[in-house]
Amino acid sequence: MDLKNLISNDEKSAPNMSRTNSQQRMSIHDLMNSDDGGIRQRTSITNLTNDLDVDMNGNKTMTRSRRMSSATSSDADASSTRSRNSSFQDHVKPLEELKENKEPKATGGTRKPRRYAEKPVWAKDYVPTVRKSVRKPVLTTVATKLSVASITGSIPRNDFNKVVTEWIWANVEGVRHEYAALGPVDKYLELELKMGHIWDKVKDKRLRLPVNCETILNVDFFQNECFFRSGVPAQQFHDLKAYIAKLAQEKNHNRGNRFVVENSHCVDLIAHERKRNEKPSTGRVSVDVKTKRRMASVHKQRVADLVMYLPNSLYDIRLSMSLELPYEMNDAAFESFQQRVELRRDKERVSYTHPATFTKIDMTKVKENGAVKHEVELELDVGELLRSMAKVAEDPLYYIDLVQAFLDNGRIISRQLSIQD
Structure with a gap:
């Protein structure tokens, strides 16, 4: 059917x-x-x-099936209507807010990208350790296979770095106190490491001490028994220059670890000045060889020296702090100064500045009194040093790390000079 x-x-x-x-x-x-x-x-x-x-x-x-189908269809139609209305509102609302000069709120609709007053965390450049303004507390630990770094959980400062950081701090404060009448002269300080040898006055050769690791000489012993002879042989000088040039070329691919290279050629005119009841100072005028223009005029006064003996290296290091006060010199004063010049130093220099550690490496070929010398020295950015000292209460480790990086750069240069082919 x-x-x-x-x-x-x-x-x-x-x-x-x-x-x-x-x-x-x-x-x-x-x-x-x-x-x-x-x-x-x-x-x-x-x-x-x-x-x-x-x-x-x-x-x-x-029928039941028809009722369910009808209900589903009705719900779908209502949902579709709500979706269309919502989508329409999402597009219209930002336009209405723009008319009212308001910033569009975060909706599902399209809107112009927001401009940040400050870079968000994910967009910020990486900041090297030495540049950090907020650091770890004084008692720190390091990555180690041990569960703790020591019985106290902290790493004690070694005597070498402690002596250097306290020596720098004491001498900066001493200059501020001594020249308080002249105002803030600490910005004219110079802090440099120079490569050379600690020379024994009696034996007329490099000092030999019964120690197996680097140490800082007592000031009285050094002044009575030794003196510092700066400079390195020509071959080691050129090898080091090639090493740093290659290093700078490799590191310049990394913006945060790059080097800035500068070349200069000048003549330093030096005259020693001694006045009653005043410390002896040195007047120095630097004249550019090509342009014949005066580059700088300063009164230089040595503040203090700290000598570091490196038995495992062929070269020792002298840490020196000097005060270089600039002064204006007109043509008549310059003519008078030239008549008192005692030493002329012709300097061909290549400088490699490493902003990440605030260190400048000067490779200088010097001609004076008919002889040729090759000098290697490192200079710390004093402006950054003073800033680290000013913030020591809120960030005590930055000052220590800045000096540590400067000393480490000196060690690297000294050991590179000691490599024998």
């Missing part, structure tokens, strides 16, 4: 499959339960084909 024969003629004639309560409906149950004209239960195959169903009372209703 065809399924269509089970559906009433009214059903077949209705194109939208809808009926009224007065219409008669035939189903499979009518054939199965012919003795009962009432419809007790409806679970037939027509449930899948008819739009309308009947309840237990015989009233016609929409």
Whole structure:
């Protein structure tokens, strides 16, 4: 029997499959339960084909599947409408805010990228250790296979660095006190490491001490028994120059670890000045060889020296602090100064400045009194040194690390000079 024969003629004639309560409906149950004209239960195959169903009372209703489909469709239509409205609002709202000269709020819509007053953390350049303004507390530990660095969990300062940092601090404060009447003269200080030999006055050769590691000589012993002879042989000088030039070329690919190279050629005119009740000072005028112009005019006065003996290296180091006070010199004063000149030093210099450690390495070929010398010295940026001292209360390790980096640079240069082919 065809399924269509089970559906009433009214059903077949209705194109939208809808009926009224007065219409008669035939189903499979009518054939199965012919003795009962009432419809007790409806679970037939027509449930899948008819739009309308009947309840237990015989009233016609929409089928369950149709009801669910209709509800889902209605929800989908409502959701689609809300989505379209939300999307429209997301695009319109930033435009309305721009009209009111307001910054668009963070919505799902499109907007112009926000400009930062300060770089966010993820966009900041990497800052080297020496440059950090906020550092670890005084008691620090390092990466080690041990669970703690020591019985106290901290690393005690070694005597070598302690002597150097305290020596620098004491002499800077001494200059400030001595020249208080002239104002802040500490910015004219010069702190440099120079390569050479500690020379024994009696044996007339490099000093030999019964020690196995670097040490700082007692000041009285050094002044009575020794003197410092600066300079290095020409071959070691050129080898070191090639080494630093190669190092600078390699490091310049890294912006935070680059070198700045400068060349200069000048003549230093030097005259010693001694006045009653005043410390002896040296007047120095530097004249550029090419332009013949005066580059600088200073009164230089040595503040103090600290001599470091390096038994495992061919060269020792002298740490010197000097005060170089500039002074103006007109043409007449310069003519008078030239008549008092005692020494002329022709200097061809290549300077390698390493901003990351605030160190400048000067490689200088010097001609004086008919002889040629080769000098190697390192100079610390005094401006940064003074800033580290000013911030020592809030950042005590920066001053120590700055001096440590300067000393380490000196060790590297001394050991490189000691390499023998």
